[in-house]
Amino acid sequence: MTTVDDTLDPTDSTEYWDGRYAENDRFWSGNPNVVLVREAAGLTPGRALDLGCGEGADAVWLAGRGWTVTATDISRVALDRAAQHAAEAGVADRIDWQRHELGKTFPEGEFDLVSSQFLHSPTELPREEILRRAASAVAPGGLLLIEGHSGWPSWQPNPHPEVHLPSPQEVVESLRLEEGAWEVLICAEHDRKQLTPEGVEATRTDSTVLIRRR
Known part of the structure; x- marks a missing residue:
């Protein structure tokens, strides 16, 4: 089980996430x-x-299926761990690991698939702005896949009232997509089984948005 170091400063995103990753080997x-x-x-x-x-599981999986991947995270600790994972999996040559604080810098280029999986943070994170930049990085015919939380877990009711977890419809609206330029393939919520900190199985609601640039 992952523990949280309450002494970490959530106002410094890099320090916070490096500290969180350094707490455990995985x-x-x-x-x-x-x-x-x-x-x-x-x-x-x-x-x-x-x-x-994060620690690169998605990037390694994509590279193992033949994708050329640019993978980015704010934490150098996570990226170093991810690079080791890629090397062990034999796909290091297919992944470019880049450190970005996405609200300030963003990877260059166009991509056939842009994936944002649970891009949430207790530190300052301009998520809507980042996702709009993600949409602009999708090549013609390419896909943007956004997976996120739609609500707090039942065992942790709204611990951060200042944080809004958007519905999939709100995610699509916040992208400000050019009319006629995109096709919405999925915009839906779904339940996911997750263990509570005490090891009891519970349900959490997540959202999936999948859109294609025409």
């Missing part, structure tokens, strides 16, 4: 996100951008 499960696997498994590999890649 922060996440090491497995790719289920929705990414479901939606990308049948795609023809091309260029992919993984926003907030």
Whole structure:
């Protein structure tokens, strides 16, 4: 179970996330996100951008299926761990690891798939602005996949009242997509099983938005 160091300063995003990752040898499960696997498994590999890649499970999975991946995170600790994961998986040559604080800098280029999986943070994060930049990075015919939380888990009711977890419809609206230039393929909520800190299975509501640039 991941513990939280309450002494970390949430006003310094880089320090906060480096500290969180440094607390444990592994922060996440090491497995790719289920929705990414479901939606990308049948795609023809091309260029992919993984926003907030963490320890690199999604990027490694994509690279293993033939994608050329640009993967970015704010934490150098996470990126170093991700690079090691890629090397062990034999796909290091297919992934470009870049450190970005996405509200300030953003990877260059156009991509056939841009993936944002649970891009949430207790630190300052201009999520809507970042996702609009993500949409602008999608190549013609390419896809933007956004997975996020739509509500707080039942065992943690609204612990951060200042943080709004948007519905999928709100996510689409916030992208300010050019009319006629995009096709919305998925805009829906779904329930996901998750263990509470005490190890009890519970349900959490997430949202999926998948759009294609025409």
